[in-house]
Amino acid sequence: DIQLTQSPSSLAASVGDRVTITCRTSQSISNYLNWFQQKPGEAPKLLIYAASSLQMGVPSRFSGSGSGTDFTLTISNLQPEDFATYYCQQSYYTAIIFGQGTRLEI
Amino acid sequence: EQLVESGGSLVRPGGSLRVSCAASGLRLQDYNIHWVRQSPGKGLEWVSLISWNGDSTVFAESLQGRFTISRDPSRNGVSLHMNSLRIEDTAVYYCAREASAWPAIDLWGQGTLVIVSS
Numbered sequence: 448d449i450q451l452t453q454s455p456s457s458l459a460a461s462v463g464d465r466v467t468i469t470c471r472t473s474q475s476i477s478n479y480l481n482w483f484q485q486k487p488g489e490a491p492k493l494l495i496y497a498a499s500s501l502q503m504g505v506p507s508r509f510s511g512s513g514s515g516t517d518f519t520l521t522i523s524n525l526q527p528e529d530f531a532t533y534y535c536q537q538s539y540y541t542a543i544i545f546g547q548g549t550r551l552e553i
Numbered sequence: 554e555q556l557v558e559s560g561g562s563l564v565r566p567g568g569s570l571r572v573s574c575a576a577s578g579l580r581l582q583d584y585n586i587h588w589v590r591q592s593p594g595k596g597l598e599w600v601s602l603i604s605w606n607g608d609s610t611v612f613a614e615s616l617q618g619r620f621t622i623s624r625d626p627s628r629n630g631v632s633l634h635m636n637s638l639r640i641e642d643t644a645v646y647y648c649a650r651e652a653s654a655w656p657a658i659d660l661w662g663q664g665t666l667v668i669v670s671s
Contacts, residue, residue: 448614481657483597490647490661491589491597497655534597538656541611543587543599 449474453535453546460551464525468549470518470535479539482511482520485548486531494533495520522551554578554660556648560632561665568638572665574648575630579660582606585651586631587658588622590644600646603631638669 450473460466470480478498483491493502495511498518508523522529530553535546560572574586588600600620602611607624621634631648645664652659 479656483658485597490663491658492661493657493659496652496657496659500655502657502659536597536658541602542613543589543602543658545589545597545599548596 449476449537449540449544451535451537451544451546453533453549455549456547457550457552459553460525461553462525462527465521465523466525466551468520468533468535468551470513470520470546472516472518472537475515476537476539478514479537480511480513480518481536481538482509483534483536483545484529484531485534491534527553556650556660556662558646558648558662558665561646561667563668563670564638565671566638566640566669568669569634569636570638570667571632571634572646572667573625573630573632574662575628577629579650581629581631581650582624582626584653585656586624587649587651588633589647589649589658589661590642591647591664592641592644595644598644601633602651635667638667640669643667643669 452471454469480498482495485491499511510521533549555577601622603622619637647664648662649658650660
């Protein structure tokens, strides 16, 4: 079974910082990698699909890159509303798998 | 466009429950629909998928055949039928739409809470 490993599991940063979250898959999935943001008590929100495509309505300070087995989510100029938990998710295989999450804290 | 889940409740171990997803502003029959769950304080876990035409259903292996999924076109809805419930099935269950152009979940419901406890 494919495994997704996110790092770090938690991250502390300040408003205005640039942060990078990494997602590594145990098998190559081309660019079938999506990123989600989840705030407490809310449903997840799609940020990035196809590894690097910005979902409509998502601020341009969010960006994604990678292909194969190594992917990154970068948030530039952190804003207060960006402090949340972030998940990567593979959609190469029908049985979706999420990473374990990265909690971004102030 | 909105997805609204319902049916979550307290159920005893070994019991059964059906949670439903109703759509407004979109035709669920046009999309693959997923169920994703989240146990308290934990991460996201994919549960099941039903294809746009209902011909294909897929489940997480960890469920060991206890869950089924079905469509109700007359109600523009999808249901998840859960049997032999276990304490570890306690979670918020989200209904979610897969985008047409790319296999990414682009629309989520607000979730419905299922608690399995004696």
